[in-house]
Amino acid sequence: MAQSNCDVVIVGGGLGGATLGRSLAIRGIRTLVVECEAVFKDRVRGEGMHPWGVAEARALGIDGLLRDSGAHEVRWWKRYFGPVPRDCRDLVETTSAHCGCLNFYHPSMQRTLLDAAEAAGAIVRRDTAVVGVEPGDAPAVRMRTVHGEERVSARLVVGADGRRSVVRSWAGFIVNQDPPRLVIAGVLHEGLRAPEDAVQYFQNPSCGQGALIFPIGQRRFRSYSISGVPQRRPLSGSRHIAEFVDACITTGVPCDWYAGASVAGPLASYPGADCWVGHPYRDGVALIGDAAAASDPSWGCGLSLTLRDVRVLRDCLLGTDDWQAAAHSYAQQHDRYYLALHRVEDWLTQLLYETGQMADARRARVLPHWANEPDRAPDLSGLGPDTPSDEAARCRFFAEDVDLPAGQ
Numbered sequence: 001m002a003q004s005n006c007d008v009v010i011v012g013g014g015l016g017g018a019t020l021g022r023s024l025a026i027r028g029i030r031t032l033v034v035e036c037e038a039v040f041k042d043r044v045r046g047e048g049m050h051p052w053g054v055a056e057a058r059a060l061g062i063d064g065l066l067r068d069s070g071a072h073e074v075r076w077w078k079r080y081f082g083p084v085p086r087d088c089r090d091l092v093e094t095t096s097a098h099c100g101c102l103n104f105y106h107p108s109m110q111r112t113l114l115d116a117a118e119a120a121g122a123i124v125r126r127d128t129a130v131v132g133v134e135p136g137d138a139p140a141v142r143m144r145t146v147h148g149e150e151r152v153s154a155r156l157v158v159g160a161d162g163r164r165s166v167v168r169s170w171a172g173f174i175v176n177q178d179p180p181r182l183v184i185a186g187v188l189h190e191g192l193r194a195p196e197d198a199v200q201y202f203q204n205p206s207c208g209q210g211a212l213i214f215p216i217g218q219r220r221f222r223s224y225s226i227s228g229v230p231q232r233r234p235l236s237g238s239r240h241i242a243e244f245v246d247a248c249i250t251t252g253v254p255c256d257w258y259a260g261a262s263v264a265g266p267l268a269s270y271p272g273a274d275c276w277v278g279h280p281y282r283d284g285v286a287l288i289g290d291a292a293a294a295s296d297p298s299w300g301c302g303l304s305l306t307l308r309d310v311r312v313l314r315d316c317l318l319g320t321d322d323w324q325a326a327a328h329s330y331a332q333q334h335d336r337y338y339l340a341l342h343r344v345e346d347w348l349t350q351l352l353y354e355t356g357q358m359a360d361a362r363r364a365r366v367l368p369h370w371a372n373e374p375d376r377a378p379d380l381s382g383l384g385p386d387t388p389s390d391e392a393a394r395c396r397f398f399a400e401d402v403d404l405p406a407g408q
Ligand SMILES: Cc1cc2nc3c(=O)[nH]c(=O)nc-3n(C[C@H](O)[C@H](O)[C@H](O)COP(=O)(O)OP(=O)(O)OC[C@H]3O[C@@H](n4cnc5c(N)ncnc54)[C@H](O)[C@@H]3O)c2cc1C
Pocket: 011, 012, 013, 014, 015, 016, 017, 034, 035, 036, 037, 044, 045, 046, 047, 048, 049, 050, 128, 129, 130, 131, 160, 161, 162, 163, 166, 184, 185, 186, 270, 288, 289, 290, 291, 297, 299, 300, 301, 302, 303, 304, 306
């Protein structure tokens, strides 16, 4: 078996792996990125990045690359209850990053960033699957190539192999999984009659459904339909397109937006549940992105969270020669920010998607307080995991503080 070594081997050339590969290679760290796909195709993945993720992209020096490769900045975030407009947020004015949501076609983003990693000096092996990881003081990966198996050892192996990560099992991580509460179905539309300068978010708590439409430029839109598990069997494949559109219209999307629109990619459904590991570093192997924590896609934070991981791990590794200590420090920080995000998304799911009498009563009590004091709602777009998520924030979220007698 052929043998070689480098400083860091990254398994997976998605947003996380490619960006980390580029960030380390430009600092002179000998980096290998291994990606099993030869060509990227539509897998129904994240294409709308919140402003807090755009801030991470800037810190990593990739926002210009994304824009140059066709990313589309969307200034407004428009929310509806059913078909009735509720509010329209100017993201540029109201976020500390002073930018809109950055939307892109996922395969183009992957290609751009993997090319950029290569241009920065990383070795990128495409069409090559990692088939094993050996954790330890001198961790290694085994990859399958056209010439047979090859083994590469490194100071650090990074698992960036996505929501179905196998690196995490090879390295012995214990995986936590929330019970499925939501189902999210997504498809790419062309020519939808929706505005291109706003993300459109329709919520219909009375039927436990949501619909999200991200314009990604050139009259293309990534559309999602979200519903509670009890309400919906997963929609997948072309035979379910009409059912998908019906669900969006029932949620509140204007029917005429679909006149003349066509479908430009597969329809696929995913469980709206988090899947994560605690402390994503052990034995020479660190996990980033979805491999470390795949957050419920219904809240659209996975891309931003992935870039937070890359930035934090990069800064830890560049800050010291003791890479074990650096990777432990990354993992500790990951636990803090990921669990904060998880808490807030859990509250949102309870409030906005649960159905039944108790859920209706909760909404009837809480939502008027949100209307009067909008800062009771977490700022997932602007602050992500840095939005307050402590017990006081939870009480304010569920308006429990207003039920307390004065002075308590
Ligand atoms: C339906 C859906 C909608 C979403 N919507 C949003 C959204 O609107 N906004 C948002 O922020 N996030 C969203 N997300 C989440 C977002 O897509 C992910 O968080 C993000 O893509 C994670 O990036 P990653 O690099 O960790 O993993 P991935 O993008 O999955 O990349 C992993 C890479 O590893 C490669 N790989 C896997 N195994 C191996 C192997 N053994 N050897 C070599 N290569 C391997 C894969 O081919 C892939 O290229 C959504 C997710 C889903 C499922």
